Amino acid sequence: MTTKEQTHDHEQKDVDVLSLITIAFLLFLSCVIIFLVVWGMMHYFKFHESAKTAGQPNLPVTSSTEFPKPRLEIKGSVDLARFRAAEAADLDSYGWIDRSSGTVRIPINRAMQLLLERGLPDVGAGQTPLTLMQARPAETATPPQIPESP
Secondary structure, X not given: OOOOOOOOOOOOOOOOHHHHHHHHHHHHHHHHHHHHHHHHHHHHHHHHHHHHOOOOOOOOOOOXXXXXXXXXXXXXXXXXXXXXXXXXXXXXXXXXXXXXXXXXXXXXXXXXXXXXXXXXXXXXXXXXXXXXHHHOOOOOOOOOOOOOOO
């Protein structure tokens, strides 16, 4: 029997240089064509758009009465201080919430003191805190009003 010796040689076929050069040339040509198209579009827009918008301002000018809410706060810290003062006045004063149902507002410190003295309301047998809350008249509290400065 004859045995063939297996030899490990290098690959005999090289890279197809002509195909690589053709692909590289086509990529370069594509980049040039894309560059020329974009350059032409930019020049077209530069000359034709300026003719349409000639004499118009770049940004629309609006007055503060035309701008929709919420508007930008010019003096945010002053507005916040007025809002917190209005909240503090509501927390530290007596007032009516709903005069027809007899619902009043008392200062927060007094309310906490009364809660400590009297305790939480006792929920009767068979009653859950949710049913107790639903049995109360609906309170329609209004948010504190910020006084307008002249």
